[in-house]
Amino acid sequence: MRVLPFGDDAVLVELDDLAQVRALDDAVRAARSRGGWDAVVDQVPAARTLLLRGSGPVEHAALAAAVHGLELGSAHHAVGPELELPVTYDGPDLADVAQATGRSVEEVVRRHTARLYTVAFGGFMPGFAYLVGLDPVLQVPRLASPRERVPAGSVAIADEFSAVYPAATPGGWRLLGRCATTLWDLEREQPALLVPGTRVRFVATPR
């Protein structure tokens, strides 16, 4: 673990892998909820890093020491909420994914619904969550040329990730189906349904 100054207001923690990012993100969030971590008001987990940002200038050395002093639990012990997302598997890329992986459409759906996913990080757009835990058999590259418009609610995969698009946007992920659950709602106190640490199960609904 390396803790680097990132401007006057933040530090960037570099970690070896996503599991460590998840563990540290959870540990910092737990420490903040216990109090005494007022220096941090925003934490941004990403693939190999965790950004910790204050509301103003931070003492980089003190914050680094506090980060090093945290007890990191195993990612397996993380206790984010667990949600079920109903999915209608009729996406335009379902057949292509089946062909690319040499499996039947039914097996692609079975493998996509068999796993428990964890929200690793967000960042692409409000409410968008990168879910890890995808079956390695289903790891396929992004589309060579992104779609101009991916409909809201599209359930998609790319590389090691799965996701649900909270709103319509251009996008290059492979679309497996649709989910009617509202992922982003500014009327909610926590507008994003899926935040880092949340665990997700996809459940197939009849077409």
Add this chain to the structure above:
Amino acid sequence: MTALEVLAPGVLALVEDLGRPGYAHMGVGRSGAADPGALRLANRLVANPASHAGIEVLLGGLRLRALGPVTVALAGARGTALVDGRPVGRDAVLEVPDGGELVLGTATRGLRTYLAVRGGIDVPPVLGSRSTDRLAGVGPAPLAAGDVLPVGAPPTDLPAIDLAPVPTWPDEVVVPVRPGPHADWFVDGLATLTSRAGYRATPASDRVAVRLDGPVVARTPRAAGAELKPVGLVPGAVQIPPDGRPVVFGADHPVTGGYPVLAVVRSSALGAMAQLRPGEAVRFVLAG
């Protein structure tokens, strides 16, 4: 109810306060005034709390009518302004009578003028802030002719001064930076960034980022083909895309970015970056 009626928004006028902390992990950045120091000054002149929302005016052309008497102040960019046809100064406490009209001319120095009104712009907050985030699409829409902006109850404090002394606008914009987390991806990256030759802001600059033209920052052979996994960003992060031309993120920066960060602008200089006009020169110096 006291309010401001928008007669013309000009180029682009946005409601902004000091931003929206605490939602970055959901993909929503802080946003807020691009030149927070100027908004703070305007609020201080009318004795508002620092957190009150004002109007950020790009270049000029904003025309407002006061519905009820209001006390306002203008700070940030330099340029003319009129109250009922009478020229008024910047960095000063201005009284606009009921029905009075405030017109902002085109800025002559700088890019963004901040208008604070005593009581603050009292549109409904979104996630605890009244700021418009142009990238995330969160917060009030840009002002349009016909909008009526409610003004909040006046604070108990009274304006303490009529006029704030401000330094003259610099002829050369000098911006201090700290080394960023990926400075070692580049061949003499910080030396290139801080060279005397300096950079110029390009027209492709906005609240998301100021894009610069000038000395190209080259990657080391080891980093030449490397891909950076996305990392969280802060305003002032100086990112170097593959073409080697620095991009300096602003208030509406994306929450994460995929190119290495060579340096980070000191927070005290974020306003100076936001006030750079297209074509204007900027020189970076290493500090801290």
